[in-house]
Amino acid sequence: MKAAIQFKNVNKKYRFGQKNITALRNFSIEVEEGEFVAIMGRSGSGKSTFLKIAGTLEKPDSGEVFLNGREINKLTEKQKCKIRQKHIGFVFQQYQLLQEYTIWDNVCMPLYISHDTPDYQHLQHVLQRVGMWERRMDYPDQLSGGEQQRVAIARAMAAKPEIILADEPTGNLDYYTGQEVMQMICMSREIYRQTIVMVTHDIESANYADRIVTIEDGRLR
Template sequence: MDILRTENLSKIYGVGDKKVNALDNLSLEIMKGEFVSIIGPSGSGKSTLLHMLGSVDRPTEGKIYIEGTDISSMNETESALFRRKNIGIIYQAYNLIPTLNVEKNISLPMLLDGVKPDKEEFHKIIEMLGLNERLNHFPNQLSGGQQQRVAIGRALIYKPSIILADEPTGNLDSKNSKIILELLKRSNKEYNQTIIMITHDEEVALSADRMLTIIDGKVVSDKVISHENY
């Protein structure tokens, strides 16, 4: 059964001669528990697609269904609430709150809803991320790799069914990139989360189980990746 489906998704920016079709009648289905990478050149529409799937932006036309719910018809308040509980978003720039320590940055989605994280689950996530000794540190006291791990923790805290990762290794060296990809794979397997990862790096994209290529707002390739030789 699909956990995410788009139907004839279009996004148009600008008007007249400046009109750009960022997404062009794009339809796709992603199943629960899949780890999908989306690759394409700059300006291909992959980041626009991620913003649509994360309910951060609205399509010009078309529908987006997550677990049967049409998120494209929600208002801003409904979108924010649905996103916090059902979708974890990991940004390339981390987007951590500089005045909050690691513990509060990770707990933020639940704190915004007036909910306290389950202690056992929280420490399980912290241990998986290797952040046990960093809970009282602030973002400016962390390396780039550590900040990205905090961002992953924040995306995991509600145990959302879908994780959207926007160039999660884009600002990291090869060692930290490998750590982040392993954490995403582990999250995918342990929590059966669906992960959709945007990247411009084909080597990173090949770490997923399925790779979509987008050019000019359309899916031009959809490949299942075999890891038997890895």
């Protein structure tokens, strides 16, 4: 199997005042194409830093990072932006929906930003799959937390990305809604054959993954 995400001896530090905080230390991992990996660990262990670097949102201080075989450290910001738009879907704990836009426009937003024409049939299929097609002309403030997360999942799938990066996607949801959201993420993976990396504190959610890895003090445990 080909590696969709590969980190080789990645290091990342942050500076807070006079203090350096090491988020990742000689961190290496491979996530195979089509694999679902759950990342667990305590707060501050480096989980979110790993996700941000994998999503090209941050640069490592040293080490190599590959997405589908391309070393992203050598790409320009414009090239990395195109990778985010075309190849990566993000699902966040806070949903990050735009309140002044309809559900339809929120789902289409990644396509609007990249000046791509929305594939109506694909988006209809995605919204039907997450149970939000009939609500597509509603606004985010008319939806429950679980419904907003469904929209966020649909938005992540809008550009048909090969990779989904999810940061605590069930963190704000009750148990049953969280399980429902996890089933939708798994359904997306099966239908679209996506690679999924999910950061979570919730072992119930992590158990949906093919593999659970734990980060401790910036290293794989």
